[in-house]
Amino acid sequence: MIKVGHRQELKVNNISSIGAYLDAGTSDTKDNILLPNNEFVDLDIKVGDSLNVLIYRDSEDRLIATLRETKVVAGRIEKLEVVDKAPIGAFLDWGLNKDILLPKDQQEIDVEIGKKYLVGLYEDKKGRLTATMKIYKFLLPSTKLKKNDITTGTVYRINKDIGVFVAIENRYFGLIPNSEAKYSEFKIGDEITVRVIRVREDGKIDLSPRQLSYLEIDEHSNIIYKYMENNNGILNLTDKSSPDSIKKILNISKKSFKKAIGNLLKNNKIIKIEKGFKIIK
Structure with a gap:
């Protein structure tokens, strides 16, 4: 099964004047996925070769394969730079010619061109890769952090009723409760050093900006x-x-x-x- 936004091994089914067509795993060859010529200029690719590619959709929503490494894949988070803005949202550089859209309704703040923001990559309802600053669902529980450990993270949301949400090491659940957040000022995007004050049973971490x-x-x-x-x-x-x-x-x-x-x-x-x-x- 083809997974948009992920790297996967696909075999070359046939080669044409515009590129190599990769087997999409269906009985209909029309479903095969194009790896354009400019992706393998210096490579000797033959029918039957197995290639490690990432699948995405081009400007016409057609599935396209690339051999190039991207800065992030679907289901993961990474800091990406804003390279352009439009009424529908911002466009982020993720390593390919076609930039990733960060829609307006997926922004925690009004982003600026030239700055990097922590985002997650997901496949929207139409099967298009899309970025979001609402990264809570991308974060994981931590089993390695202990009370009083010092760690780093990125502020990704501020809730006046709860506290400051932090992506610890840009990967794990973290929260600076209001009782601790009052000792410092924070804004979304801040890279901060914090101390673990509590490890919850579900692996989520309470933090403090203060040392012992x-x-x-x-x-x-x-x-x-x-x-x-x-x-x-x-x-x-x-x-x-x-x-x-x-x-x-x-x-x-x-x-x-x-x-x-x-x-x-x-x-x-x-x-x-x-x-x-x-x-x-």
């Missing part, structure tokens, strides 16, 4: 100290500074700032001055 408490304090302490080193050893912030001021200068929360400052003071790295803090030399 003691590691997080050390990280934020280093951020503050490096900033001070580059600012003549001075930090013009105090525990009375506004959260917005702290976020703008150091990109950490006020709560994290106070913990890190306390850590630096305790370890005699800095001293308190009238308008902030100073490195101890």
Whole structure:
């Protein structure tokens, strides 16, 4: 059975002036699939040869075979670049001359030409290969991740009532619950590093953008100290500074700032001055 969007082994049934026709597995030779001449210019292909090809539909919805490797196949997800836009949607480069359509109703956000987005590839009701940013159904449960593991992923959906949905390693189910998402700002397409806080029985993973408490304090302490080193050893912030001021200068929360400052003071790295803090030399 022919599977559109997948690689498969097909035998050469006959060769004509326009290309090689591959056996589609039916009794009617009219069902055979064309491998155009430009696909095997430097290859010596003969009747009876078995070829590993990918099947897709051309601009006239005819099944066509290609020997070329694509960036993704049906049922999988990959980051693909937007190369054009039209009223019906966006067109993505997946490695062939005919680009893949990402319909408007399959976009999570308004995509931009030149940027890459994480999409899944599927066969629509008319048998055409189509891309979607709604990739939940393409993701898998994970059996390898454990609590407190550090991993990476891509944000693919944000639900204000639930949290931030993440494709862990662009393959597995991940969620940053609202209780954890409040510590950072996210947007669709962000590539992030996260910590596993819970592995559910169904293999879905709850995540946090925060490290373990003691590691997080050390990280934020280093951020503050490096900033001070580059600012003549001075930090013009105090525990009375506004959260917005702290976020703008150091990109950490006020709560994290106070913990890190306390850590630096305790370890005699800095001293308190009238308008902030100073490195101890």
